[in-house]
Amino acid sequence: MIRPPKPLNSFPQTNVRAKKTAVPGRVYIYRRAIVAFALTLSTAASALLDPPRADFTQGMWATTEALYTPADVERLIAIAYAYNFNEIYLQVRRAGDAYYVSETEPRSRKLEGQPDDYDPLAYAVELADLFDIEIHAWLNVNYAWPGPEVPPAPEHIANRHPEWVLVGRDGRRMTSYSRTKMKRLDAEGWYLDPAAPEFAEYFAGVATEVAAKYDVDGIHLDFIRYPNYRFGYSRENRTTFSAERGGPDPLLYGYQYVEEDIFRPAYSPEGLTNRWLDLHSLEWWDWRADNVTAVVKTARDAVKTERPDCVVSAAVWQQPEHAYRYVGQEWLMWAEKGYVDTIVPMAYWGAAPALIALDDRVAVRCAGGTERLTGIGVFNHDATYAADVCEALYDSGAPGVVLFDYLSCVREPGILSAVTEEAFAEDLAPAGGRDERWYRKWYAVPR
Amino acid sequence: MVQEMVRRTALTLLLLTPTFAGSATYAVVEGQAITDVDVVAAAGHVPSNAAALANVVEGLVERKIILGLAEREGLECTDGELNRTLALIAKTRGANDVLPADDYRRYIREEIIIGKYINEYVYPKVSAPDEQIERLFLLIPGEFVKPVPTTRTRLEEIFPVYRNEVYNRYVKIEVARLLREEIEAVQGFIDIEYYTKTDKK
Numbered sequence: 131m132i133r134p135p136k137p138l139n140s141f142p143q144t145n146v147r148a149k150k151t152a153v154p155g156r157v158y159i160y161r162r163a164i165v166a167f168a169l170t171l172s173t174a175a176s177a178l179l180d181p182p183r184a185d186f187t188q189g190m191w192a193t194t195e196a197l198y199t200p201a202d203v204e205r206l207i208a209i210a211y212a213y214n215f216n217e218i219y220l221q222v223r224r225a226g227d228a229y230y231v232s233e234t235e236p237r238s239r240k241l242e243g244q245p246d247d248y249d250p251l252a253y254a255v256e257l258a259d260l261f262d263i264e265i266h267a268w269l270n271v272n273y274a275w276p277g278p279e280v281p282p283a284p285e286h287i288a289n290r291h292p293e294w295v296l297v298g299r300d301g302r303r304m305t306s307y308s309r310t311k312m313k314r315l316d317a318e319g320w321y322l323d324p325a326a327p328e329f330a331e332y333f334a335g336v337a338t339e340v341a342a343k344y345d346v347d348g349i350h351l352d353f354i355r356y357p358n359y360r361f362g363y364s365r366e367n368r369t370t371f372s373a374e375r376g377g378p379d380p381l382l383y384g385y386q387y388v389e390e391d392i393f394r395p396a397y398s399p400e401g402l403t404n405r406w407l408d409l410h411s412l413e414w415w416d417w418r419a420d421n422v423t424a425v426v427k428t429a430r431d432a433v434k435t436e437r438p439d440c441v442v443s444a445a446v447w448q449q450p451e452h453a454y455r456y457v458g459q460e461w462l463m464w465a466e467k468g469y470v471d472t473i474v475p476m477a478y479w480g481a482a483p484a485l486i487a488l489d490d491r492v493a494v495r496c497a498g499g500t501e502r503l504t505g506i507g508v509f510n511h512d513a514t515y516a517a518d519v520c521e522a523l524y525d526s527g528a529p530g531v532v533l534f535d536y537l538s539c540v541r542e543p544g545i546l547s548a549v550t551e552e553a554f555a556e557d558l559a560p561a562g563g564r565d566e567r568w569y570r571k572w573y574a575v576p577r
Numbered sequence: 578m579v580q581e582m583v584r585r586t587a588l589t590l591l592l593l594t595p596t597f598a599g600s601a602t603y604a605v606v607e608g609q610a611i612t613d614v615d616v617v618a619a620a621g622h623v624p625s626n627a628a629a630l631a632n633v634v635e636g637l638v639e640r641k642i643i644l645g646l647a648e649r650e651g652l653e654c655t656d657g658e659l660n661r662t663l664a665l666i667a668k669t670r671g672a673n674d675v676l677p678a679d680d681y682r683r684y685i686r687e688e689i690i691i692g693k694y695i696n697e698y699v700y701p702k703v704s705a706p707d708e709q710i711e712r713l714f715l716l717i718p719g720e721f722v723k724p725v726p727t728t729r730t731r732l733e734e735i736f737p738v739y740r741n742e743v744y745n746r747y748v749k750i751e752v753a754r755l756l757r758e759e760i761e762a763v764q765g766f767i768d769i770e771y772y773t774k775t776d777k778k
Contacts, residue, residue, distance in 0.1 A: 403749050
């Protein structure tokens with residue numbers, strides 16, 4: 131439907147081009163094995179399809195599991211190539227750590243079994259370049275650490291700046307929360323405060339380091355937000371806010387956010403009291419959103435200064451008003467003003483008409499030139515859904531999709547083939563259980 | 578409090594009067610009418626239950642009284658302030674598709690003025706000593722924590738965790754109480770007329 135898998139004669143037959151990498155080290159290339167594997171997949175291709183739109187983006191998010199070993203990287207690139215994915219959003223910063231060589235950020239513990247000179251991002255960029263696949267380095271911004279234990283690396287940002295970790299409405303920092311409490315408050319872990327005075331500059335440095343050292347096609351920002359409306363209530367923030375915007379202590383309206391009855395006049399002293407706080411809360415949510423926007427702008431400006439050709443994109447929550455008031459993402463405005471080059475709403479829920487309507491709405495705000503893609507959830511749907519929504523978006527003229535995520539694609543039988551309308555679903559759908567060990571075994575590449 | 582109950586009862590009785598023929602006005606406060614339009618805007622519909630209708634009408638009367646107090650103090654809302662508030666509401670909740678645009682602008686403008694009144698004349702009167710906040714928590718712990726600890730000692734131990742949330746509730750109760758006091762203080766001096774449903778005004 132979108133693009134068929136590659137024909138037999140499209141695979142690179144020449145030797146690996148010598149390519150200068152920004153980071154010295156041994157490059158693990160098993161070219162013959164990759165080509166053989168991809169040829170195996172392509173051999174089964176049989177359907178004749180309409181020529182795909184050359185400008186359509188077929189992307190996928192790949193989490194850090196795709197980087198644990200060189201073989202993992204090879205499988206990722208081989209599968210992406212075989213199924214005609216032209217962009218990979220590759221997670222290289224998950225929890226304040228690095229799946230690349232960094233002067234400031236700690237190397238991920240998941241790489242401890244690998245040689246010291248194994249650089250996952252460098253290897254992925256090298257391989258992807260052979261197959262004309264774009265690599266966008268996916269960096270988690272405000273999400274810092276799962277907790278509750280402290281990060282083992284002393285140079286982890288949460289250890290270097292514990293005062294940047296968000297404070298809840300109870301006046302306590304997230305570092306003091308138990309796992310149960312974080313779950314109850316709908317927080318995945320520790321988040322860093324976008325309002326912290328030097329946070330924006332710090333993160334811009336993280337993003338710029340990646341853009342400068344690696345020939346990535348883009349920097350992709352994720353978790354660029356608050357965890358939810360329950361956080362950001364440090365004494366400093368409340369004081370700063372009151373000085374800038376007036377009104378009573380934000381703690382007073384931190385326990386409510388504007389409900390739908392804002393569209394009806396309030397009455398009675400109780401109703402008028404609630405309305406008084408509701409109207410003040412508008413400034414609080416706006417102030418929080420301004421903090422997040424400042425992080426986006428600072429990162430983008432810094433990356434563009436270092437590498438004007440590097441695309442800066444952001445993964446954002448699906449529903450714009452909910453994203454704004456719940457987590458501080460004013461992302462329609464980011465798109466409109468060009469604070470990012472590409473906006474990718476994570477439209478993981480809803481049928482095709484809703485996703486097309488969202489894409490149409492975003493298109494209007496992107497009239498100034500910002501690109502847009504639609505994030506599709508395959509982790510929570512089956513192959514039929516994935517095929518239906520991708521096809522509907524493709525036919526509607528949407529510029530592209532990004533599937534979440536690579537692991538779900540290879541675990542769920544038939545998703546990749548359904549999306550690309552390929553007939554060899556059986557080859558990718560083993561009968562047994564599907565867990566991570568399964569896919570590693572199934573895709574073992576001979577060395 | 579007694580005066581309040583008497584007034585609400587009288588209003589309910591008025592609204593219970595038979596031969597209901599659909600007057601559009603329920604009350605007039607200092608020359609400003611409270612009509613079907615206001616009741617529907619506030620409640621979504623005209624309640625068929627007389628007590629519920631009386632509740633809405635009385636609440637709207639109270640709104641008019643507070644607005645009158647604010648305007649007497651010279652408090653205003655500029656177009657700039659109104660437009661900013663409407664824009665922020667749109668960012669948070671999307672565009673208004675509930676009320677006619679002019680009505681909605683008027684209501685929000687009035688609420689901004691009332692909000693300024695509360696900021697200047699009511700909220701500063703709120704005192705929230707820690708012992709009062711803790712007292713509220715001990716009175717209604719189930720509003721803040723579940724399951725509710727069975728001993729007072731345990732409640733006192735966990736109070737600091739919930740202190741900010743209780744403070745929020747305490748201030749809201751106090752502001753509403755002070756607003757009601759202001760209303761009661763001036764009600765005798767304000768021209769308020771209530772109408773039965775048969776009256777056409």
